[in-house]
Amino acid sequence: MAVQVILSALLVVAGAALVFIGWRGLRGQLPPNRYVGVRTPATLRSEAAFELGNRVAGPAMLAGGAVAILAGVSEPLLNTAFSAVLVAVLGIVGAFALMVVGGVLGNRAAEALPEPVGCAGCAGGCCG
Secondary structure, rough: OOOHHHHHHHHHHHHHHHHHHHHHHHHHOOOOOOOOOOOOOOOOHHHHHHHHHHHHHHHHHHHHHHHHHHHHHHHHHHHHHHHHHHHOOOOOOOHHHHHHHHHHHHHHHHHOOOOOOOOOOOOOOOOO
C-alpha cells in the first residue's frame, strides 16, 4: 500500500507540473528561461522562437500531464503491487513520450522561424 501511495503522489505531482507548463506554454505565458519548457538552441535564440516552440509543444505537454495524473489517480484502486508498478511505468513512459513529441514539434516550429537580425529578438541580450 505504501508503494501505491508514493507512486500515486509522484505521478500526480509530476503530471500537475506538466499540465501547468503545457498550459502556460500553450497560452504564450511561459517566460523564456533555461529551466522549463522547450529549451533547445532554436527556441532559445529569441523570445518569439521560445514562445512559438512552447505554444506548439503545449498540447503534447498537456496530454503527457493528463496521462501521468490519470495513472497516479488510478494507483490506489489497484489490488496488487505488480499492477501498481505496471500502471506507474506506463504512466511515466506515456508522459515522457508525449513530452518528447512536444519538444520535437516545438523545436521544429522554432527552427522554421527566420534568424533574428541584430540584438532585437534575443532573450537576455545580443545573439552574438
